Amino acid sequence: MRILLVEDEKKLASFIEKGLQQEGYNVSVSHSGSTALEMAASHKFDLILLDIMIPGQNGFEVLKSLREFSIETPIIFISALNESEHIVKGLDLGAVDYIKKPFDFEELKARVRNVQRKFMNSRISVLRLEQLEIDLIQREVTREGKPIELSKREFSLLELLMRNANRSISKSEIIEKIWDVNFDMGSNVVEVHMHQLRKKVDRGFTKELIETKIGYGYRIKGELSKL
Known part of the structure; x- marks a missing residue:
């Protein structure tokens, strides 16, 4: 499973990247919205973990741009913005999930597995x-x-x-x-x-x-x- 992680906090990005790699996932990292769009357009990913407050385009704008370019990769928002209005906006824009910071890494892994079951395996186990x-x-x-x-x-x-x-x-x-x-x-x-x-x-x-x-x-x- 190829994952694009978009997170501008470099220490947190490194922690998530290493943790997911230890689970066998192929993880690429972007620290800005503009770079994330370039990477998503030039490489096929199975999942995008997307922070909202990132340099360049914010996470909401990145998601809109991806969909405008017909890139339908499943997206999970990971954000410190935990008010209901932000969660609702993210899900209404088409994200499949929304994780609030700080989060438990086991929870993140479970949500990634859930996306894998729903969107990758096509019910094949x-x-x-x-x-x-x-x-x-x-x-x-x-x-x-x-x-x-x-x-x-x-x-x-x-x-x-x-x-x-x-x-x-x-x-x-x-x-x-x-x-x-x-x-x-x-x-x-x-x-x-x-x-x-x-x-x-x-x-x-x-x-x-x-x-x-x-x-x-x-x-x-x-x-x-x-x-």
């Missing part, structure tokens, strides 16, 4: 391919009934592969959807993570599901079921 099963809600993976322990980043990689089963996914597409927009293309971190993922998913089983397309990327092959 389990992906199954050749006895490899990934539970998108519980974030658990099994193969032939045996649990497979994955890191949060490995889970995101496997989910991406399974959602695109039998289609080769390039390294650049993986970086765009799993890592930050400022990722160093010269790094071998994708290869390292994919090597670890293949060891965990395929080692010890008769059939290898994940394959490397030399010079291009990776794919997982098999018949996919969505439950």
Whole structure:
């Protein structure tokens, strides 16, 4: 899940960014309304966490501009403006949620998961391919009934592969959807993570599901079921 965090308080932004990254989310940060609009227009995000009192355009104006450009990314307002009039305005403008500062980080994570269930999974909670099963809600993976322990980043990689089963996914597409927009293309971190993922998913089983397309990327092959 790719999240754009728009927050001008840099310490708070760093705290939220690190916390969400530890949960396996791909987080990009903007400290102003104008930069947020540029990023949302040039990159596809699954969720925008948007402060209201930010430099440039305020959060309300950013939301209006996004909708004018037909960018329908779900938005959660995060703001110290906690009067009912501000909450009502934010929701009436089309935000899916409104979190008051200060907030409990566990609450923020729960609200992000709620958006993920409503807008990303399209009521699909389990992906199954050749006895490899990934539970998108519980974030658990099994193969032939045996649990497979994955890191949060490995889970995101496997989910991406399974959602695109039998289609080769390039390294650049993986970086765009799993890592930050400022990722160093010269790094071998994708290869390292994919090597670890293949060891965990395929080692010890008769059939290898994940394959490397030399010079291009990776794919997982098999018949996919969505439950």
